[in-house]
Amino acid sequence: MTDTRVTIAGVELKNPVMTASGTFGSGEEYSEFVDLNRLGAVVTKGVANVPWPGNPTPRVAEVYGGMLNAIGLQNPGIDVFARRDIPFLKKYDTKIVVNVCGRTAEDYIDVVERLGDEPVDLLEINISCPNVKEGGIAFGQDPKAVEKITRQVKDHARQPVIMKLSPNVTDITVMAKAAEAGGADAISLINTLTGMKIDIHKRTFVLANKTGGMSGPAIKPIAVRMVYQAANAVKLPVIGMGGIATADDAIEFLLAGATAVSVGTASFFNPCATAEIVEGIESYMKKYGIADVKELIGAVR
């Protein structure tokens, strides 16, 4: 019998596989391909206190081994989200992690407070989106700002708080420690790396936003390194992500120190990726006679 359960801030997941915010909607579109009951958790697309229209198109571009996106956190606002998306996810036996975005500290607090009475298991605070002018990454690149927003959110949150960190910083351990100092219950990383693509024939930027966040298999080594550094810098559980497309990738993150992993861009090129990774981790455990997945967490030092 293999035990795949992991615990993050007191919340037990049936397995360490989660979706990555922004790549899975609120689960409905992918429920046609994946039995959501198989997943450790569904992490929703970021939601703000009011609807956000997002950026102009083109919003995505393919790059070698990855992609750029500049969606700009389009979301329907917390009212529609709470009325429609949370009840949808409640039909499944999986944990619900709501990703929260905002332009100001008040915006984040507003959403967090309104989620207080909702059947949501964890909150993930997005202080690392590279595609919006206000909020997002502006909170995530200065350790003082990270600590402050973490504390403000914690003061108002009923559920445990995961701070989602940006890789677009000089030293990820400084940001991880800042989140810990602010009272975070967990951290997740990495968000996308800021990139750019130019169309040499049209001599323009491919993305309307000029820059976009890079994701996909090409960024995985950077993500593994940062997860390793962060996991060794703080006592908090780390949720690792960045280019995970297979169970092998996921296991690499666990070994680097992640307690759970998120699968993002892979769903775009393999709609069944999340469920396949759950199965692949179980196969790996059987192959190597590992009874408890927790034995893998941070096993490489």
Add this chain to the structure above:
Amino acid sequence: MSKIKMTANVIKQDMIGPDIYSLWILAEEIEAQARAGQFLSVYTKDASRLLPRPISICEIDREAGALRLVYRIAGGGTREFAGYRAGDTVTVLGPLGNGFPEIAADRHAFLIGGGIGIPPMLELAKELNCEKTAVLGYRDAQLFLKEEFESYAKVVVAAEDGSVGTKGNVLDAIREQGLIEDTAGHLKLPAGKAVKQKPAAPVILACGPTPMLRALKAFAAEHRIECWLSLEERMACGVGACLACVCQTGGVDAHSNVHNKRICKDGPVFEAGEVEL
């Protein structure tokens, strides 16, 4: 209705125009649900190219369980597809999107395609059971698919270089030949005036570059003609989750709660009045 991801066998592939390829694949499970105006996500074998390419369905062979995709080489991914031969396999996901609406038999459908927007109009020409005129806009005299349209519809051609048909675009052809004005004219008759032979009410169904669709939307609004447009945008997931391929809408969309609809899931075909181009 469910979307199916499958590995399909290539039946055959031909180059039918400059950088334009016709790919027939055996995909019974998708064919069984597919209709005109829908598209497939087509995956490259080159793992460095992650995202599926959205390609419209050009033709459906119900007996063979086969689908025809006609596409233009636009980069490395479509260049890979162009190399596929009979016996090769290709991974596809579909059918995606909503397709064109049903059109009543007493209507006159104007099927308007510009450039690589021409292919999806062919299956529509096959499926519609009403009077049909296809208006096809090309760059030059390399008239891919034209003869096939002639089996199902009256065909009018425009070419940008003037080498064949009307010089200019599809709207130039429509205006030059008075195609839609004639049939729309009855809309302007004073109320109650008897018309002996009432012309069939026109409906425009179109796919092509955004400037063409924008002009058709304005034309249709001016002449108060029902108009449906198939839109295109860079996509990632193809199933409505990632919010990459949005178009702007006049009103607040029920799903997004903002002035945006998802082309891959809510479209790609929209009533012209619904979208801002």
